Amino acid sequence: MIANKIILISLIALVANSKALGLNLGARKKSAPRQWTVTVELEEPLKSYEKVGITGDAPFLGSWSTSRTIMLEKTDSPTKWRGSIPIPTNFTSSIMYRYYIGVANSTGGELRIHKWETHLDGRTVNFKSGKSLKTIDQFGYVRGDVKRVHQGWLNSGRIVQFNIFNDPLKLKRSYGNRKIFIKITPVGYNSSAEKKLQNYNESLGLAHIEYVRVEYGNSKIRVQPDDGVLYLPYGHIIFHITTGDLDSIAFNFTVSAANEDHPERKDIIGYEYIYPESINTTNGMTNVDIMSPLNRKNSLGSIQLGTLMVTPLPKPLNFKNAFKNYWPKSWKNLDVLHRGVGKSFNTEGNAAPVTENTVATMKQAFAEGADMVECDVQMTKDKQLIIYHELVVYTAKEGVQPTKQEDLNKVFIQTLTYEELKNLQTYHFVNEVLIKYPSHNEETNEDKRLFPLFEDLLTKVNQNLSYDIEVKPPHDPNTDKNEYADILLDVIFRKGCGRLSIFSSIDIHLVTLLQFKQNMHPIMIIGYGQPVDFGDPRWTNYKNLISGAQGMEWLGICPHANFFVNGRGDLIKLATDVGVEIILWGTPEKKEEVDYFKQFKPTGVMYGSGDKIIPDSKTKNFFEQQQNMPEYYKKHCACRNVTDEYVNWENESSNS
Incomplete structure (x- = not known):
């Protein structure tokens, strides 16, 4: 009896010790979850609000969706980003993936893509080993190929462009040989508030400001420098701004001059705000008065800007396809x-x-x-x-059997519905001969x-x-x-x-x-x-x-x-x-x-x-x-x- 009690106590102690050691007696040992650790190296640091993301064709990478990507975290190195992605235990396939740079709006907006890798087939990784993996990549380079990185398409928000050309900056005084700079800075805005201009939280990344200097061999979209962009009287600059909610942002447009004694410093000449109401149509022109920073009623000059606003498609695309800039070198002649x-x-022979x-x-x-x-x-x-090529069609004037150009009416196609257009008999002079064409609905051969x-x-x-x-x-x-x-x-x-x-x-x-x-x-x-x-x-x-x-x-x-x-x-x-x-x-x-x-x-x-x-x-x-x-x-x-x-x-x- 005493011996049995000793055996029972020993068994209880063994079970207790096995639990303490993490053992599971009588049960099958569970596999530890696998991790895929990805590290990607950039060529230059990002803005404080930008992040590197990864997407791919597997569900754990969001299946290419712009709303289900995985954001990586910056390491101690400003150009190195890393993430650890759980991989399902039973997943043993190859996948395709890409990296991108963008902003995930913390206020609930969709992802805004600044740049992304645009190789036709993307990257591949194989999980057939069933083990955890570590991958180290360089942004834009796949399998030793040339770098392929392009601007992202507009998935959400707006793109605003300010177009500066033909020497539009007119200042009331001369600044001699001092270099002139232009800088655009986002400002919070609330049209319904008594004080419309608000504090701007840069960490949200509601506006990403880039520019292009249009000149042969050097035209490239770049991030705006901290001091602004050098203004050349007959140069051509395009500011390219990716925004979140355009209605909540105004733009401070500042003109400055290099300091005479210390050219690396910039002296503000004047500034003005560009409000979203002035860029609420697809394209147009806007005139900006450059006001004194000391007396806001004193105009020091003006500049005329071309404006363009891009809106996103109603239905989203995703990261799977990168055909827009794909064109093999062999596709020639x-x-x-x-x-x-x-x-x-309207030909003069050889119709x-x-x-x-x-x-x-x-x-x-x-x-x-x-x-x-x-x-x-x-x-x-x-x-x-x-x-149809021409913006107009020519029809016979009422009650006239046309024989010459004066007998025809010119009608712009955009003024006609498609049904009206299909019922029109139209005329063209071909090789100086007036030819009548049957209407769309009269022609039996579709x-x-x-x-x-x-x-x-x-x-x-x-x-x-x-x-x-x-x-x-x-x-x-x-x-x-x-x-x-x-x-x-x-x-x-x-x-x-x-x-x-x-x-x-x-x-x-x-x-x-x-x-x-x-x-x-x-x-x-x-x-x-x-x-x-x-x-x-x-x-x-x-x-x-x-x-x-x-x-x-x-x-x-x-x-x-x-x-x-x-x-x-x-x-x-x-x-x-x-x-x-x-x-x-x-x-x-x-x-x-x-x-x-x-x-x-x-x-x-x-x-x-x-x-x-x-x-x-x-x-x-x-x-x-x-x-x-x-x-x-x-x-x-x-x-x-x-x-x-x-x-x-x-x-x-x-x-x-």
Whole structure:
């Protein structure tokens, strides 16, 4: 009996000791949770309110969603960031991931992305070992590749740009040889308060201020220096500001001069506030009086600023795709046909055999071997996107059988609904002969109908044919260009996935809006062959065109061939040397002229008459011949075919 008690006491003691030692007798030992420790090194420190984040295609990385990323923490080194991410025990797959720099608004706003890694396929890591991992990366460099980091697209908040050009600063006194500086500083603002200007909490990061000095070879978006940006009378500066709630921010616009005795110091000349009410439209001009800091009623001068405000898309995109600035070096010398197989209206000979900007001419261009086709898109009164080059149509005056130009009415397309447009009989002088075209509704062959919808070109033509979609500026100056851009992007996201398409325009506001609203489609600016006064010097000459594209990170430029008169095709290198793609347009319709430009290896040459210039030996277009294009299209379309449903990257990314 005593022996049994001793045994029982010993067993109780053994169990107690095993619990104290953390043992689980009679049970299976649980696996410790795995950790993935990521460390990323930056090239320079961030602003106090910025953080580095990580996102990827696994659920524990947020499945590419902008609302479920993981923020890393800064280490003792100002350029090194680290995070420890729990990995599910049973997860043994490879994943893709990217880093970004941005601000997570602590007041409940969405993530604002300042910069992100834009390699097409991102980074990979393999968890097949079942063990914890440590990864050390350098921001922007993947697998030893060249650095690929670009500005983020506008996921939330606003982007505001202040455009300074053509010597707009007019001071009432001279400051001699002293250098002048301009600085913009955010200030808290409450329009309903008695004291509208409020304290500003920089730690919230409600405004991230950058700038671009538009000059050849040096155009780059940079963080504003602490002392401000050097003002050059005939230079060109664009302040680029990413904000959270624009209504709660004003901007202190300060002009200062370098101190005569100590140039490193800055003496404030004057300042004024720019209130959100003055920039509440997409684009415009605002005049700022520079007031004395000593007497706020004393004006010391003024400056006129161009303004642009970018709003985010109604439906969010995510981090999965980075196509906007993706363009392999081998994609050169593309045959780009103009409006299909060429112009058919208002020509002085050689009118295209198929009516321009119709589905039929796009199909014919593909049959002739075109790699890309330029088409023109614009918006009707009821906000339908149609394909047509001119902003106007010509109709017969009431009761008149037209025989000459005076017998025709000129009607702007934007004043007509799509139904009204489809019922119009229109006229064109082609080779000095007046031709009557059947209305859209009268034409029985759908492919030959004038004014096809933009989505018809996206859904009815072989997807290996790429599009250069020229976005026509709206005729109505009151058109909301943000809304116009949103409608364009909504259609191409719903109907155009799986096709390589770029947007281009002569409208610098539209190309900027399209650039910063999305991360899928490349953007190019169109330039004429002679100076054109559109109010912005980026149009005035070839170098400015290149510098503008470089500064705003547009993929490239579409200059007129007149820039290269007198055998100066070598000027093409000015663009390609700084990484700006170039598609020439306006070339003569002769094969020897096209071949001349191609020897300089531009991205593409645009012309008509593909049947006369494209060799018969070309049986497939460039993109049909690329073995990796099917995989590219699949990624572009998120493993989906073209559907009538909006491709909701946010919700479907974890399942694709």
